[in-house]
Amino acid sequence: xxxxxxxxxxxxxxxxxxxxxxxxxxxAMATGEPFxxxxxxxxxxxxxxxxxxxxxxxKDYAFADIRKQMRVVQSTRQINDMIRTRLSRxxxxxxx
Amino acid sequence: xxxxxAPIVFVPAQLRGGTISQFxxxxxxxxxxxxxxxxxLDFSNLRFIRPIGTVFLSNLLWWLxxxxxxxxxxxxxxxxxxLKYLDDSLFFEQHCGKKVSEAAAPRSTxxxxxxxxxxxxxxxxxxxxxxxxxxxxxxxxxxxxxxKSCLSELFxxxxxxxxxxxxxxxxxxxxxxxxxxxxxxxxxxxxxxxVRETVPNLSDADAIITAVREGFTSKSTPGNAGLGxxxxxxxxxxxxxxxxTIYSLNAIVRFRKDANGEIRPFPVANVGFxxxxxxxxxxxxxxxxxxxxxxxxxxx
Numbered sequence: 001x002x003x004x005x006x007x008x009x010x011x012x013x014x015x016x017x018x019x020x021x022x023x024x025x026x027x028a029m030a031t032g033e034p035f036x037x038x039x040x041x042x043x044x045x046x047x048x049x050x051x052x053x054x055x056x057x058x059k060d061y062a063f064a065d066i067r068k069q070m071r072v073v074q075s076t077r078q079i080n081d082m083i084r085t086r087l088s089r090x091x092x093x094x095x096x
Numbered sequence: 097x098x099x100x101x102a103p104i105v106f107v108p109a110q111l112r113g114g115t116i117s118q119f120x121x122x123x124x125x126x127x128x129x130x131x132x133x134x135x136x137l138d139f140s141n142l143r144f145i146r147p148i149g150t151v152f153l154s155n156l157l158w159w160l161x162x163x164x165x166x167x168x169x170x171x172x173x174x175x176x177x178x179l180k181y182l183d184d185s186l187f188f189e190q191h192c193g194k195k196v197s198e199a200a201a202p203r204s205t206x207x208x209x210x211x212x213x214x215x216x217x218x219x220x221x222x223x224x225x226x227x228x229x230x231x232x233x234x235x236x237x238x239x240x241x242x243x244k245s246c247l248s249e250l251f252x253x254x255x256x257x258x259x260x261x262x263x264x265x266x267x268x269x270x271x272x273x274x275x276x277x278x279x280x281x282x283x284x285x286x287x288x289x290x291v292r293e294t295v296p297n298l299s300d301a302d303a304i305i306t307a308v309r310e311g312f313t314s315k316s317t318p319g320n321a322g323l324g325x326x327x328x329x330x331x332x333x334x335x336x337x338x339x340x341t342i343y344s345l346n347a348i349v350r351f352r353k354d355a356n357g358e359i360r361p362f363p364v365a366n367v368g369f370x371x372x373x374x375x376x377x378x379x380x381x382x383x384x385x386x387x388x389x390x391x392x393x394x395x396x
Contacts, residue, residue, distance in 0.1 A: 076241050
């Protein structure tokens with residue numbers, strides 16, 4: 001399964017756009033199968049977007065499970081850093 | 097300032113960040129009975145202006161407009177370079193409805209003064225600012241994605257923390273100085289007031305310093321991960337060796353590296369008043385890291 005972010009939202013800039021992506025990620029995680037998230041044609045992502053779309057998954061799934069199932073491709077250094085940093089930080093907060 | 101029904105206020109000779117915040121403070125002090133219904137701003141003294149002065153002054157006019165004060169701009173014609181700069185920046189077009197000179201046009205070294213709603217801000221950053229920065233600096237667009245993300249966070253702050261949902265932005269390239277100056281302003285509550293909702297009793301300067309700490313959030317909206325100011329400082333000061341100055345209410349705090357290379361706040365003494373928040377970003381174009389436009393996969 002490939003989730004094309006640009007097909008769902010015009011950018012990864014706001015929490016509202018993250019809210020649109022979140023149920024797609026949630027459904028993909030629920031299958032237990034590996035899946036791909038493509039950021040083709042998206043330049044950057046804000047913390048609000050990543051929190052709303054990705055960090056909320058940590059309520060139901062361990063960070064290790066997300067890393068195992070989810071591949072993020074066609075991305076940029078900024079987007080990758082933001083996803084990695086936010087998920088890492090929130091997973092520590094959830095565990096505390 | 098006169099005591100007529102429509103007071104005349106003279107814009108100072110130099111419009112830099114510090115002088116204009118003091119000018120606004122004097123303006124506030126001169127209206128102890130509240131804002132008059134009309135006011136005249138006289139530009140006859142103006143000789144020098146920086147981008148921060150352009151954005152700050154524009155933000156002030158919108159703030160006064162929101163307070164119900166009709167402002168007339170006076171002595172804006174003539175041959176002075178500061179007035180031409182304002183005209184080319186589309187300042188008068190925005191505030192008077194038309195340019196002073198028909199020949200006035202945005203300079204190739206600027207993205208002119210823009211009043212932009214949050215709903216359009218992200219598309220403008222992607223389709224206008226990033227390609228322009230890339231062309232001006234001769235670097236890939238990917239080299240500016242981190243900065244774009246920081247500016248997106250600032251526009252999100254304007255939406256989350258002001259009831260007007262609108263910001264003003266102006267960008268000036270100084271090729272000879274190898275500098276890029278980005279100024280962004282809103283006339284919302286102000287960072288100190290927002291921070292004090294979470295941490296009361298802080299001075300305005302201490303509240304700004306608190307706001308830029310990693311992990312600080314006012315938790316004003318679900319999913320709010322903070323003001324994004326820590327990321328702005330890491331990008332502009334930490335990585336680029338540039339400077340960020342934040343003007344908000346009765347404080348001005350400049351952030352730059354100290355002698356040990358650490359990002360430090362330098363509060364400015366004896367400041368005036370800034371309605372809302374104005375952020376002055378100064379990048380060094382010679383130190384912008386060039387990144388490949390090639391897409392990459394996230395390595396966990």
